[in-house]
Amino acid sequence: MTVAATRTGSGTASISRAFPLALAAFAGATGDMVIAGVLPDIATDLRVGEPLAGQLVTAYAIAFGLGSLLMAVITARLPRRPVLFGGLAVFAVANVLAAVAPSYTILIVLRVVGGLAAAASTPAAMAAAAMIAPEDRRGRYLSLVTTGITAALVLGVPIGTWIGGQYGWRATMVFVAVLAVLALLGTFAVPKVAAPPWDGLRAQLAPLTQGSVVRVFVALIISGTGGLMLLTYMFPIFRTAGGVDYQAMSLLFTVHGIAGTAAAWLGGRASDRIGPHRTLLLAFSGYAVFLWATAAVTLAGGMPIAVLIAAAILLALAGWAVNPPLQSLMYMLAPGAAAQAMALATCAMFIGASLGGVLGGVLLATVGAAAIPLAGGLLVIAAAPILPRANRGKS
Numbered sequence: 012m013t014v015a016a017t018r019t020g021s022g023t024a025s026i027s028r029a030f031p032l033a034l035a036a037f038a039g040a041t042g043d044m045v046i047a048g049v050l051p052d053i054a055t056d057l058r059v060g061e062p063l064a065g066q067l068v069t070a071y072a073i074a075f076g077l078g079s080l081l082m083a084v085i086t087a088r089l090p091r092r093p094v095l096f097g098g099l100a101v102f103a104v105a106n107v108l109a110a111v112a113p114s115y116t117i118l119i120v121l122r123v124v125g126g127l128a129a130a131a132s133t134p135a136a137m138a139a140a141a142m143i144a145p146e147d148r149r150g151r152y153l154s155l156v157t158t159g160i161t162a163a164l165v166l167g168v169p170i171g172t173w174i175g176g177q178y179g180w181r182a183t184m185v186f187v188a189v190l191a192v193l194a195l196l197g198t199f200a201v202p203k204v205a206a207p208p209w210d211g212l213r214a215q216l217a218p219l220t221q222g223s224v225v226r227v228f229v230a231l232i233i234s235g236t237g238g239l240m241l242l243t244y245m246f247p248i249f250r251t252a253g254g255v256d257y258q259a260m261s262l263l264f265t266v267h268g269i270a271g272t273a274a275a276w277l278g279g280r281a282s283d284r285i286g287p288h289r290t291l292l293l294a295f296s297g298y299a300v301f302l303w304a305t306a307a308v309t310l311a312g313g314m315p316i317a318v319l320i321a322a323a324i325l326l327a328l329a330g331w332a333v334n335p336p337l338q339s340l341m342y343m344l345a346p347g348a349a350a351q352a353m354a355l356a357t358c359a360m361f362i363g364a365s366l367g368g369v370l371g372g373v374l375l376a377t378v379g380a381a382a383i384p385l386a387g388g389l390l391v392i393a394a395a396p397i398l399p400r401a402n403r404g405k406s
Contacts, residue, residue: 033159038194041167048172062372069368074126076361098132103191110184154279165268176257235363237390240371271331278332287336297329302388
C-alpha cells in the first residue's frame with residue numbers, strides 16, 4: 012500500500028511503521044559518531060595527531076551536510092524506499108573499504124563517500140516518517156527516527172568503541188558495515204510512500220528561500236558548531252576531566268545515549284504539546300548551561316566517574332531533545348517541500364558539525380579540552396534568538 016504525500020496526517024498508521032526508518036538512522040549515526048570512540052587508535056595507527064584524526068568526523072559532516080539538500084532535490088521524484096535502499100547500500104560498501112584503508116587520505120575520502128550515502132538515506136527516513144504520521148503525532152514519529160540516532164550512542168558507539176579497543180579500529184568499521192546491511196534489509200518493511208507532486212525545480216526550492224526557513228538554517232549552523240564539536244572530542248574532554256580509558260568511555264557513551272533516547276522522545280512530545288519553537292528555546296538554553304558546567308568540570312580535572320556520568324546525562328537531555336522539534340518546525344514552515352526543508356535542517360546541523368570539528372580541533376591543539384564546551388555553550392546560546400517564532404505552522 013502506498014501512503015500518498017497528499018494524505019499525510021489523515022491516516023491511522025501505527026507508529027511501529029516507523030521502526031525500520033529508525034533502524035536506518037541508527038546505522039548512519041553509528042557510522043558517523045563511532046569515530047569519536049576510536050579516535051586515539053586511528054591517530055596512532057595512521058600516525059596523525061588526534062586533532063587531525065578528528066577531521067574524519069568533519070569530512071563526513073561536510074559531505075552529509077552539503078549532500079543532504081542536494082540528494083533531496085535529486086531524489087525528489089523518487090519514492091522514499093528506493094532512496095533508503097540505495098543510500099544504505101553505498102554506505103555499507105564505503106565502510107567495508109574503510110576497514111582496509113591503507114592511509115589517512117584514503118580513509119578521509121571514504122568518509123566523504125559514506126557521508127554522501129547517509130545524506131540520501133537519513134533525510135529520506137525523516138521525510139517518510141513525517142509523511143506516514145497522523146498530523147497530531149508527527150513529532151512523536153519524528154522522535155522515533157531520532158531515537159535511532161541516539162540509540163547509536165546507547166548501543167552502536169559503545170559496541171564499536173569496545174570492538175576498537177579489543178580488535179582495532181578497522182574491526183569497528185566492519186561492525187558499521189554490518190549494521191548498514193541489516194538496515195538495508197529493514198527497508199523492505201518500510202511502507203511505500205509516494206513522492207510529492209513535481210512542479211519543477213524552482214517550485215520545489217522556493218519555500219526554502221523564505222525568511223523564516225533561512226533563519227532556522229543560520230541558527231542551526233551556529234548551534235551545531237557549538238554543540239556538536241563536543242561529541243567529536245568527547246573522549247579527549249572526558250579524559251582531561253577524569254582520565255577515562257576505552258572501557259570508561261564506552262560506559263559514558265552508553266549513558267549519554269540512554270539519556271539522549273529519552274530526550275528525543277520527550278522533545279517530540281513537547282513539540283506536539285507546546286510547539287517546536289518553545290521546545291527548541293528550552294533545549295538550547297539547557298544545553299548551553301550544561302556545556303559550561305562540563306567546561307568547569309574539565310578545568311578542575313581529577314573528577315570521579317560519577318561526575319562524568321552526570322555530565323554525560325545532562326548534556327544528552329538537552330542536546331538530543333533538539334532534533335524532533337527542529338524537523339517538525341521545518342516541516343511546518345515549508346509543507347510543500349517537506350523532504351527538502353528537512354534535508355536543509357539536516358544540512359545546517361552537519362555544516363555546523365563540520366565547522367565544530369575544525370574549531371574543536373584548533374581549540375584542543377592550542378587552548379585545551381575545556382575550551383571546547385566553553386566556546387560551544389556561547390555559540391548555542393547565541394543561536395537561540397535567531398529562531399523564528401513559528402508554532403503550529405505560523406511564522
